[in-house]
Amino acid sequence: MKELLKYTLQLADNALILGHRISEWCGHGPVLEQDIALTNTALDHLGQARSFYQYAAEQFNALPVSEKEHFFTSSAIQSIIKDGKQVDEDDLAYLRDGWDFRNTLLVEQPNKDWAYTIIRSFFYDVFNFFFYTELQKSTDVTLSAIAEKSLKEVTYHLRWSSEWVIRLGDGTDESAQRINEAIANRWQFTGELLTMSEAEKAVATSGIGVDLEKIKTLWKERVAAVFAEANLDVPANGWMHQGGKEGKHSEHLGYILAELQFVQRAYPNMQW
Amino acid sequence: MSTQAENNYQNEWPLWEVFIRSKTGLDHKHAGSLHAADAQMAMENARDVYTRRMEGVSIWVVESKNIHASDPHESDSMYEPATDKIYRHPTFYDLPDELTHM
Numbered sequence: 001m002k003e004l005l006k007y008t009l010q011l012a013d014n015a016l017i018l019g020h021r022i023s024e025w026c027g028h029g030p031v032l033e034q035d036i037a038l039t040n041t042a043l044d045h046l047g048q049a050r051s052f053y054q055y056a057a058e059q060f061n062a063l064p065v066s067e068k069e070h071f072f073t074s075s076a077i078q079s080i081i082k083d084g085k086q087v088d089e090d091d092l093a094y095l096r097d098g099w100d101f102r103n104t105l106l107v108e109q110p111n112k113d114w115a116y117t118i119i120r121s122f123f124y125d126v127f128n129f130f131f132y133t134e135l136q137k138s139t140d141v142t143l144s145a146i147a148e149k150s151l152k153e154v155t156y157h158l159r160w161s162s163e164w165v166i167r168l169g170d171g172t173d174e175s176a177q178r179i180n181e182a183i184a185n186r187w188q189f190t191g192e193l194l195t196m197s198e199a200e201k202a203v204a205t206s207g208i209g210v211d212l213e214k215i216k217t218l219w220k221e222r223v224a225a226v227f228a229e230a231n232l233d234v235p236a237n238g239w240m241h242q243g244g245k246e247g248k249h250s251e252h253l254g255y256i257l258a259e260l261q262f263v264q265r266a267y268p269n270m271q272w
Numbered sequence: 273m274s275t276q277a278e279n280n281y282q283n284e285w286p287l288w289e290v291f292i293r294s295k296t297g298l299d300h301k302h303a304g305s306l307h308a309a310d311a312q313m314a315m316e317n318a319r320d321v322y323t324r325r326m327e328g329v330s331i332w333v334v335e336s337k338n339i340h341a342s343d344p345h346e347s348d349s350m351y352e353p354a355t356d357k358i359y360r361h362p363t364f365y366d367l368p369d370e371l372t373h374m
Contacts, residue, residue: 028319031285032306032307032309032321033306033308033317033320033321036317036320036321036324037316037317037320037321040320040324044374078308156319159316163316164334165315167309181327
């Protein structure tokens with residue numbers, strides 16, 4: 001089913017891009033301990049991405065040739081398909097161009113500073129926690145197994161980012177000012193997390209995917225509870241960016257992919 | 273006099289000592305130290321720095337300033353007197369063969 005493949009790619013892309021963003025802190029963390037904490041988290045996301053990409057590759061390879069040809073438009077992956085070869089997890093990560101990526105706009109936003117990094121992770125971790133909790137019930141055994149394994153990691157991610165939101169919000173004048181600025185600038189990307197794409201609607205109806213309506217309230221309540229403890233105000237709903245799930249991205253994704261894909265594009269099939 | 277180095281030191285998070293109990297171990301062993309702003313952060317940092325390779329199933333953290341250490345200069349009077357008192361070791365008993373783990 002093509003909708004399931006789109007859905008699997010969306011989950012994989014979210015994990016890969018957020019993991020990559022967080023990994024940019026490697027060697028730049030404010031203190032050694034947080035540097036390691038972020039690197040661990042980045043690798044958790046990368047591990048989840050691999051599970052989803054492997055499943056996506058399996059689904060893609062099972063498509064009839066006529067559908068394979070039109071599924072992606074990136075030329076590098078098209079040439080593999082034309083050669084009649086199977087794609088694998090690495091091809092999906094390294095050979096697709098930005099418009100074939102389905103991640104939400106939130107995860108591709110730059111780290112900027114510690115507060116921006118924390119708030120991006122926090123908004124996503126709250127979503128991811130409730131999302132995986134629901135995805136465990138999926139009728140698709142692969143998705144439910146990945147969700148069950150990942151939930152343990154995500155539970156810790158949420159604990160870590162929640163405590164940092166509280167520490168910054170309820171910390172010094174400067175930390176409160178910085179986290180408030182980060183919230184004001186990143187809030188507009190939270191709406192997309194909970195707005196269902198066509199692929200999400202299709203797989204939710206069949207019991208494979210998560211009905212995001214179910215977790216919308218849980219997300220809002222958890223964000224409000226942590227913000228209350230952090231002396232932060234939850235912004236009014238306002239206008240929200242959309243498009244990432246359909247392949248319409250901010251300029252940032254191109255720069256991420258340029259760095260992430262460069263080696264495989266310049267030296268195809270190169271191995272360490 | 274407040275030097276730059278001193279200010280940096282004062283701005284640093286306090287030091288904590290980390291003790292980890294491994295899956296098969298019965299006691300917590302000193303694993304190392306780290307910096308953290310509070311106990312909660314120390315616990316998380318310990319998890320991230322010292323248990324990422326499956327080293328442990330339980331963590332203790334204690335602020336380093338709360339540990340009182342013996343003075344190395346007093347080693348002679350503290351530990352030397354024990355060296356010639358082998359009768360303090362329970363090695364002079366005949367144990368039955370059935371008794372293990374001794």
